[in-house]
Amino acid sequence: MPKVKIKRKSTVTDMTAMCDVAFLLLTFFILTATARQPEALKVDTPSSTVTMKLPDTDISTLTVGQGKIFFGVVGQDVRMNTLERMGEQYNITFTPEEKKRFGVIESFGVPMASLKQFIALDNSERMKLNQPGIPSDSGANNELKQWILQARYAVKELHNKDLRFSIKGDANEEYPEIRKVIDILQDQNINKFSLITSLEGGDSK
Amino acid sequence: MAELDTSGGGSKKGGKVRSKKMSTRVDLTAMVDLAFLLITFFMLTTTLAKPQAMDMFMPDKNDKNPDQQLDVKASRTMTALLGSNNKVVWYMGVLGDNPPTVDNFGKKGIRESFIDMNKEVVSKTGDPKKGLMVIIKPTDKSNYKNFVDILDELKIAAVPSYGIVNKIEPAEIDMLKKQGAYNDSKVQQ
Numbered sequence: 067m068p069k070v071k072i073k074r075k076s077t078v079t080d081m082t083a084m085c086d087v088a089f090l091l092l093t094f095f096i097l098t099a100t101a102r103q104p105e106a107l108k109v110d111t112p113s114s115t116v117t118m119k120l121p122d123t124d125i126s127t128l129t130v131g132q133g134k135i136f137f138g139v140v141g142q143d144v145r146m147n148t149l150e151r152m153g154e155q156y157n158i159t160f161t162p163e164e165k166k167r168f169g170v171i172e173s174f175g176v177p178m179a180s181l182k183q184f185i186a187l188d189n190s191e192r193m194k195l196n197q198p199g200i201p202s203d204s205g206a207n208n209e210l211k212q213w214i215l216q217a218r219y220a221v222k223e224l225h226n227k228d229l230r231f232s233i234k235g236d237a238n239e240e241y242p243e244i245r246k247v248i249d250i251l252q253d254q255n256i257n258k259f260s261l262i263t264s265l266e267g268g269d270s271k
Numbered sequence: 272m273a274e275l276d277t278s279g280g281g282s283k284k285g286g287k288v289r290s291k292k293m294s295t296r297v298d299l300t301a302m303v304d305l306a307f308l309l310i311t312f313f314m315l316t317t318t319l320a321k322p323q324a325m326d327m328f329m330p331d332k333n334d335k336n337p338d339q340q341l342d343v344k345a346s347r348t349m350t351a352l353l354g355s356n357n358k359v360v361w362y363m364g365v366l367g368d369n370p371p372t373v374d375n376f377g378k379k380g381i382r383e384s385f386i387d388m389n390k391e392v393v394s395k396t397g398d399p400k401k402g403l404m405v406i407i408k409p410t411d412k413s414n415y416k417n418f419v420d421i422l423d424e425l426k427i428a429a430v431p432s433y434g435i436v437n438k439i440e441p442a443e444i445d446m447l448k449k450q451g452a453y454n455d456s457k458v459q460q
Contacts, residue, residue, distance in 0.1 A: 081299035081300060081302075081303050082299065084299075084303050085299045085302055085303050085306065088303055088306035088307055088310060089306050091310050092306050092309050092310050092313065095310060095313030095314055095317060096313055098317060099313055099316060099317045112415065112416040112419040112420065114323070114325055114419055114420075114422075114423040115423055115426070115427060116323055116324070116325045116423070116426065117323060118323065118324055118325070118326065119323065119324065120323075120324040130415075232324055235415040235419075236415065237414070237415060237416035237419075238414055238415070238416065239414060239415040240411070240412075240413075240414050240415070241353070241409045241410070241411060241412075241413045241414060241415060241417075241418060242411050243415075244415050244418065245409070245437055248329065248437075249437075252329055255331075257328055257329045257330070257331055258326065258327070258328050258329075259326075259327065260324035260325060260326050260327070261324065261325045261326075261327055261419055261422070262323065262324055262325075263323050263324070263325050263419055263423075264323060265323055
């Protein structure tokens with residue numbers, strides 16, 4: 067009886083094409099991924115079920131945590147313009163070099179008086195520094211109010227758009243601190259803003 | 272002649288050294304594995320990096336035209352006071368008319384109250400547009416998480432209108448104290 071021979075197929079497949087595609091995609095994702103700067107103030111945002119994303123441009127983030135307030139606005143050009151305007155307000159002149167350095171600082175929390183030294187610091191030193199937060203007490207010394215106002219002017223001038231504000235608060239932050247920020251915004255007739263939250267997972271849906 | 276024989280023995284004959292033909296095939300499995308792992312990583316991080324945002328509106332502070340203000344019947348309003356220890360105390364209408372209720376945040380707590388009360392108000396007015404109006408009053412003892420939570424619950428319960436009021440009457444604080452929801456929040460955390 068003739069035996070039927072089963073042909074053995076090789077299990078090795080040609081992976082060249084697969085490898086090509088994989089690396090193409092990998093390159094794409096690496097290039098599109100935006101490098102995230104380490105945050106100056108670590109906050110643990112509360113979770114919610116909303117899934118709306120924040121816009122990428124013309125937005126300012128006020129980070130509130132540990133009783134401190136940090137200010138940040140998106141866009142290098144906006145930041146540089148804001149700094150210039152703040153310098154005019156507080157009679158501090160910033161060199162072009164300082165403006166450029168300030169342009170890459172995403173979020174900060176130092177009073178105007180020590181801003182010059184802060185800009186001069188190295189990036190790694192800046193991270194180590196325990197920033198005291200922006201003074202926001204009511205009265206003449208309300209620097210946060212000025213920052214918000216000047217940033218709004220800067221965005222209006224550069225992009226002819228209204229600056230949006232978002233509040234990024236720590237979950238355990240006490241409400242009076244948040245109210246202070248909201249009050250400052252409301253004093254400038256900003257009644258609409260966003261609260262940054264993280265996505266809620268699990269049971270409560 | 273004395274020559275060093277560097278070859279490993281064997282093919283001494285003929286003198287011609289034949290280079291071995293190596294296969295050009297390389298096993299790409301590991302490389303592909305790694306590539307896909309990285310792709311997955313970058314894909315997930317790019318979509319998750321963008322923060323979620325919740326829009327909120329505050330009532331205008333300086334009312335230039337008070338005649339535009341909305342009059343809402345007291346029976347339709349519900350005041351929710353955010354207290355300490357993640358508690359929320361709410362009452363319908365005017366303080367004192369209805370007994371306050373203490374709720375916690377979560378599925379069985381304030382959300383159910385919102386949904387039930389909204390249904391009740393809609394059935395009373397007979398107009399789905401005239402639903403519950405919630406007034407949120409965060410006290411000094413509440414934290415930011417409660418504030419976000421209550422806005423979230425309002426959205427889930429589909430409450431048609433709400434407002435955030437920062438002015439709290441002393442009578443309301445007394446009531447909160449009576450309900451045990453106005454302690455120093457530092458202790459419980």
